[in-house]
Amino acid sequence: GQQVMQIPQYQHVQEGEDFTTYCNSSTTLSNIQWYKQRPGGHPVFLIQLVKSGEVKKQKRLTFQFGEAKKNSSLHITATQTTDVGTYFCAAGGSEKLVFGKGTKLTVNP
Amino acid sequence: DVKVTQSSRYLVKRTGEKVFLECVQDMDHENMFWYRQDPGLGLRLIYFSYDVKMKEKGDIPEGYSVSREKKERFSLILESASTNQTSMYLCASRGSPNTEAFFGQGTRLTVV
Numbered sequence: 516g517q518q519v520m521q522i523p524q525y526q527h528v529q530e531g532e533d534f535t536t537y538c539n540s541s542t543t544l545s546n547i548q549w550y551k552q553r554p555g556g557h558p559v560f561l562i563q564l565v566k567s568g569e570v571k572k573q574k575r576l577t578f579q580f581g582e583a584k585k586n587s588s589l590h591i592t593a594t595q596t597t598d599v600g601t602y603f604c605a606a607g608g609s610e611k612l613v614f615g616k617g618t619k620l621t622v623n624p
Numbered sequence: 625d626v627k628v629t630q631s632s633r634y635l636v637k638r639t640g641e642k643v644f645l646e647c648v649q650d651m652d653h654e655n656m657f658w659y660r661q662d663p664g665l666g667l668r669l670i671y672f673s674y675d676v677k678m679k680e681k682g683d684i685p686e687g688y689s690v691s692r693e694k695k696e697r698f699s700l701i702l703e704s705a706s707t708n709q710t711s712m713y714l715c716a717s718r719g720s721p722n723t724e725a726f727f728g729q730g731t732r733l734t735v736v
Binding site for chain 2: 521524545546548550556557558559560563565603605607608609610611612613614615616617
């Protein structure tokens with residue numbers, strides 16, 4: 516079945532440093548979704564990318580969808596302590612919603 | 625506000641018990657999902673349903689079954705709970721494959 520691989524599994528940064536997580540699929544994706552789970556919370560939808568090469572921004576967060584629609588990335592500029600949590604990508608285009616394993620981000624103030 | 629509600633936040637059950645985890649959504653969504661979340665393993669799909677009385681196996685269906693008798697309710701059943709089913713269980717729903725999913729608050733199940 517469809518799988519999405521996500522790296523790194525863990526990332527620890529100093530506040531103010533940048534952070535990137537990557538998501539890869541062996542098959543072409545209809546779309547890619549990104550979610551954030553705060554510690555003790557549940558995943559919350561951030562964004563969906565649909566078009567090849569698409570780039571979307573939300574304040575300090577930049578999301579990219581690869582040209583081949585097989586990979587995606589989430590980049591956070593100048594991390595803050597409020598960014599802590601686990602970031603998941605998900606292959607959302609089929610009826611089966613499959614998630615990557617997530618990247619757990621910790622930020623040292 | 626959209627809502628996905630799971631019946632229990634915490635649950636402790638004994639090995640061999642039959643366990644029901646309930647999930648209700650108020651958004652008239654067709655698609656509903658059950659995941660379990662374990663450290664280092666991410667969100668693993670157990671079962672999903674795309675319509676009333678319809679169900680599909682996810683990646684780890686063994687030891688679980690589901691029921692969807694009404695559109696708003698999706699139940700996860702552990703026929704005979706075992707200690708290796710101790711986990712966080714998350715329910716989600718969405719309207720279609722190209723829309724966002726909404727999650728419940730999760731049920732932390734401990735099987736002793």
